[in-house]
Amino acid sequence: GAVVSQHPSRVICKSGTSVKIECRSLDFQATTMFWYRQFPKQSLMLMATSNEGSKATYEQGVEKDKFLINHASLTLSTLTVTSAHPEDSSFYICSAPDRGLPMNTEAFFGQGTRLTVV
């Protein structure tokens, strides 16, 4: 089946630095990708919807300047956490729906990125 590759799987960075997370669809084109943040006790929060060739759509309460999203091609979206702080430490997950499938369905997930800001 379709695969979404997310990189890196783990990253530790110093407070104040920026971290870039990549999400690639390996065998299908993804005009849309979703970025989620998973908090303790498992709830998934949709942060933003990444749209190829246009600006990302951010959910309410998510800082656009803090979480920069770029979707430069049909197979790659990036999330950059700028000026990271310890409270940004979390598990970030990307997802891409393969709308070319029959019935216009199915979303595939990256393996997630564990970010730790020290």
Added chain:
Amino acid sequence: GNSVTQMEGPVTLSEEAFLTINCTYTATGYPSLFWYVQYPGEGLQLLLKATKADDKGSNKGFEATYRKETTSFHLEKGSVQVSDSAVYFCALLGLGGSEKLVFGKGTKLTVNP
């Protein structure tokens, strides 16, 4: 907008017990419905899906039926195993090109031997 309401856990069962995790949704039109599973320390994996009313998704002994009349997609398994311990997410994907994948809050299942 679209939304998913999922039974809150945690759920603790003994091996070979029957499992039900309830999921109901609110959506316009006919969305696709999914159950995802997350094992400890890992990302999400698709467990099963259904794309239209009355479809039954099944995988690894788990089943869920897309019920349009009750807007539900309950997850069931007749006999759980210790290896089924994980967090289960119900999700919905609208059919529009810009629709979001919407998740329930997740249900943590622990199966004891």
